[in-house]
Amino acid sequence: MDLSVIGARLGSAALKPLVRKLLVAEGAGAGLVERPLRISGWLSFRGEKKSLSEQELHKLAAELLRRVVEPLPASDRLAAHEEAATAHALALTLHALGDLDMDDVQAVELGEERLAQRLTEVVPANTFLFLSESAVALHDAVLRVACRHILHFFTQRSTFVARTLVEQTRRQGRMQADMSALLDRVPSVNAQDVAFEARYAEQLIRRHSELTIYGLDLGHAREWQLDAAYISLEAETRQGPAVPIPTERILAGRDRALLRGLAGSGKTTLLQWLAVSTARGDLPDELGALRGRVPFVLPLRTIARQTLPRPSEFLSAVGFPLTEPEGWAERVLTAGRGLLLVDGVDEVPHDMREIARQWLHRLIAAFPKNLWLVTTRPSAVQDDWLQADTFAELSLMPMSEEDIAAFIRRWHAAARAGEEPGEALLTAVRTKPDLGHLAVNPLMCGLLCALHRERRGFLPEDRKELYDAALAMLLERRDLERGMHQKGDLRIGKEPQIALLQRIAHWMVRNDRSEMDRDDAHAVLAEQLPSMTHIEADAETVLRYLLDRSGVLRQPTTDTVDFVHRTFQDYLAAKAIVEARDFPWLQDNAENSQWEDVIRMAVAHGRPDERARILRGLVPVLTDEQPHDATSPGRPQLRFHRARMSPPSDKNGRRRLPLRRVLLARSCLDHAPEVDSVLQESILSLTRDFLPPSNLTAARRLAEYGGPNVVSMLPGPEHLDEDQAEACVITATRLASNAAIAYLARFRTHPSLAVRRQLAWSWHRFDCSTYAEEIISHLPEDGGLYFTAASTEHLCALRAMGGRARIQILGTHHPSDLASQIPAERLTHLWLREGYTSVFHGMNWLGRFPLLHTLVLPKPPHPLDARTIPDPVEIVIAEKGEAETLGW
Structure with missing residues (x-):
């Protein structure tokens, strides 16, 4: 040719x-x-x-x-x-x-x-x-x-x-602004510091730019490049109306943030992404405040082993292999150039969390100009834990269907597993509700991917079975072990490995730790090994075997060991607790949010009588000192043990129990294959004492502590007053399940504007088309209800319904999307919730809407040019208090 x-x-x-x-x-x-x-x-x-x-x-x-x-x-x-x-x-x-x-x-x-x-x-x-x-x-x-x-x-x-000319001008402006900010942050940097920071950035990128792919055997690369692994999830604000925010933009416009998220929800991955992106200087325009900053990644479980470190000890505390110039860290923080990423408040013992808070407080007081992001599990610390230091609070949201699909496809691409298995798993997750409930965060999605690949399409149906299968895969590695061992090499089977790992996990739980000294792990194994005569090796050799071969235990520093993820620790500790019949410990620690998963897994591991004992320990107003029931010969009946009651009591004379205990007992039922029906009904009865929730805080806590099954317990809308109805809807909208949509559909024509506001606001938490069909399309427009659109998909759905007179826009959308997707013949009120006035220099595109007469905007950072607003549109500036009256 x-x-x-x-x-x-x-x-x-x-x-x-x-x-x-x-x-x-x-x-x-x-x-x-x-x-x-x-x-x-x-x-x-x-x-x-x-x-x-x-x-x-x-x-x-x-x-x-x-x-x-x-x-x-x-x-x-x-x-x-x-x-x-x-x-x-x-x-x-x-x-x-x-x-x-x-x-x-x-x-x-x-x-x-x-x-x-x-x-x-x-x-x-x-x-x-x-x-x-x-x-x-x-x-x-x-x-x-x-x-x-x-x-x-x-x-x-x-x-x-x-x-093109405008873009060039704006780029020059951004460069000047960034340069000014950099100069402000770097009043004077000596050549030695500059050289060290270049080396530090290189080492930090190398350390944090890879993640582990759970479940891949050693014949494949077990490390996953952060660039390929990172999925942009969403968090939502906890103060006032919950506004969804992409996780990587949490620090856009915020100096300090506390991020709450469940185990495996992506908190640590987010911190790694921020650290690596900042070190590279590869940041979006919205994160210009991070340019020129020096990231410090500080996992609390590592740095809190003894005394919490001073700035000069940050690098040594995390085992960083560089010697910094004397006084370098203090110079960085004094200049306000630091990005402090503090991971895992929940992973330090209870008695150290106040110490950690005071440590943060002193550092912020000494170095106030830096940026801070702190992570924790949702209920590990009370609301407003860092309010005194003006931290904004946010919560990670569950992965959306799009997030799950993106994760599964990227996992299979990274594992070189092919497209077909990934699509088959996606179909299974979408069509099997129980499986879909497991895929709520990156950790669980990764385990599902690994198990699906390992088992050629077979997947477990519940959480305990999922971890049973995951451990079998991680500990046995049959394909790996063929040809890998030489004669005389140490080999430990799956069950003995689990028994040994259980001992380590049990020690961590009993001592309120998520990390232990290597010497302690050595001692725990040395105590156990004499009873395992088939293992002919000393404790040091066995510990090294578990670290090198199990895929579950790791050594983050030379002196410590921990589990690759807390969920494995919780699962194994629960098994050990049940086998040791350590049930009083479970009862004594039911108020400790750190160990809720341990208690749930203990119920899953236990036999029927053991489950009953654990559940009665959680709700001690129940006793098995029952009279004989003539209607059911030979079957004992539960009753309330009044001798142990203390006021205050409910209308039935029962002692009021903390919401956490009752909902924990209720959530344990979901992990129990078999529970006595009378005990089960008694727990359900106690749960009803907290329903309906009475206010916003109670509604949020009910959803947070109770999980998806709370939906089946919520009453209404009949016989609920307006406040109760709104609180019930708030609880259900935070659970984001198909069952929640079915429940919420009962409120879609509710006369209360507050109830319908919550329904309209919460669209972004659910599948767009399903929620639009079941909820949005049925909401009456009377009373000044704004319909909230968080994405172009929501705008398209509203347009398919013929549009709406009042629309509230979440996020920063392209004006052409708004102009093309909103039917011009319907719109009379438009509320731009985000900072449009700082993004767009002109509002001429509003001229497309001839009936528009009210434009609601946030308080602008600079005066508005009224000449760009078409007549006769009236501008309403929504202050914080006013915004809530207009609808959210």
């Missing part, structure tokens, strides 16, 4: 009209705006302006190729089947235009060669696997000319030149 002939042919105008079909015509939404439309918005086969189907896209690619090769002599043409394969690859590559996260200005800056290269990198590698060298060359040549025409079309748009 003569490529020079092809090159000449590509220069003709014959291809121009075909390439133009890839793009939509310029319309009203393409004006001069702060954030120009992404490339996907210009494509005729993507987005809402779709006029070209994907089938037609394939036909267009084939026609492009035909026009190129048709004039060639037969000797220079590819075989017919190879031309068809090349056209298919070209269609896939053109389709990848919609996956590029850039606008037209950025695309033109790349140029045709680099744009074509970016597209080729986006498509799956196997797209070109079976193409010949000539076919790949042909594909690349046609792609380059298509990119040339696409970029040419962008430059011809009426707004392109103006926006």
Whole structure:
């Protein structure tokens, strides 16, 4: 094939009209705006302006190729089947235009060669696997000319030149602002500090840029690059109305934040991402405040082993392999250049948490200009634990369906497991409710992926079985061990390993630790090994075996050991507690949120009589000192043991128990394969004493402590007053399950505006289409109800319903999305919840809505230019108190 002939042919105008079909015509939404439309918005086969189907896209690619090769002599043409394969690859590559996260200005800056290269990198590698060298060359040549025409079309748009100049001006402004901020943070840095910080950044990136893939045998890379692993989840604010925020932007506009999240929810991964991104200087515009800062990653379970460190001891406390210049850390913090990432308040003993809080308080008082992000499990510390130091509080939200799908696909890509198994697992998670409930965070998703791969599609149905299977996979590693052992090597089977690991986990729980000194672990094993005569090795050899081979135990520093994740520690400790009949310890620690999972797993491990004993220990108003029931011969009946009661009591004379205990007992029922029906009903009866919740705080705690099964206990809406109805709805909307949607549907025509506000506000927590169909489409608009849209998907759903008169926008959306997705003939009130006034210099796009007369905005950081607001729109500035009266 003569490529020079092809090159000449590509220069003709014959291809121009075909390439133009890839793009939509310029319309009203393409004006001069702060954030120009992404490339996907210009494509005729993507987005809402779709006029070209994907089938037609394939036909267009084939026609492009035909026009190129048709004039060639037969000797220079590819075989017919190879031309068809090349056209298919070209269609896939053109389709990848919609996956590029850039606008037209950025695309033109790349140029045709680099744009074509970016597209080729986006498509799956196997797209070109079976193409010949000539076919790949042909594909690349046609792609380059298509990119040339696409970029040419962008430059011809009426707004392109103006926006290019504006973008250049804004970039210069951002560079000046960033430089000023950097200069403020670095009043004077000596050459020795500069050199050290470069080495420190390099080491920090190396240390924190990899994660472990649970369940991969050692024949594959067990380390997962952070760039590939990181999933942008969402957190929501806890003070006032809960506003969803991407996790990586928690520190955008905040100097100090306390982030609560369940085990395995991604807290530590987020801190790693922030540390690595800051060290690299690779940060989005919203995180400009992090540029030039020095990250310190401080896991509390590691640094709290003795005395909490001073700044000069930060690096040595975490075992960092560098010697810093004398006084360097104090100079960084004094200049306000630090990013302090403090992980795991819940992983220090109860009696040390107040010490940790005082340590934070003293550091902040001494070095007030730095940024702080602290993480903890949800109930480990009380609300407003760091309020005195003005910390904003946020909670990590469960993974959405999109998050789960992204995680599973990335896991299989990282594991080189192929696309088909990943899609099969996705189908199973989506169609099996019990399995879907397990995939709530990255840890559990990772275990499901590993088990699905290991077991060729078989998956466990409950949590205990999931961990049984995970430990079997991690501890046995049958495929790994074939051929790996030499004669005479130490080999310890799964059950003995579990027995040994249980002892270590039990010691940690009994001593209120999530990490133990290596010497203590050595002593625990030395005490156990004499009873395990089949293991012919000393404690040191066995400990090293568990660290090297189990995949469950690790050594974070030379002097300590811990479990790769707390959930394994809790599971194994629970098994040991049941086997040791250590039930009084469970009862005594029922108020300690640190060990709730241990108690739940103990119920799962126990036999029926052991489960009953644990449950009665949680709710001690129940006793088995029962009279004989003539109606059920031989069967004892539960009753309330009044001799142990103390006031205050409820209307039935029963002692009031803390909500945590009752809901913990209720949640334990979900992990018990078999429980006496009378005991079960008694626990359910106690749970009803806390229902309905009476206020916002009670509603949130009910959801937080009780979990998904709380929905089945909630009453209403009959016989509830307005406050009770609102509290019940708040509880259900924080549980985000199909059962919650079914319950909430009973309130969708409730006369209370406050109830309907909560229903409208909480849309973002559920699947968009299901919630729209069951809830949003039925909400009456009377009373001034605002319908809240947190994404373009929500706007599309509202448009499909015919629009709404009052719409509240969460997040920062592109104005063209708002202008194109909101029906102009309905909108009368628009509330922009986020900082639009600081993002957009003009509001001319509002002229699209002829009936709009009220625009609600947050308090702007600078005076508004009223000339950009079309008449007769009235501006309402929503102060904090006013915002709640307008609806959330």
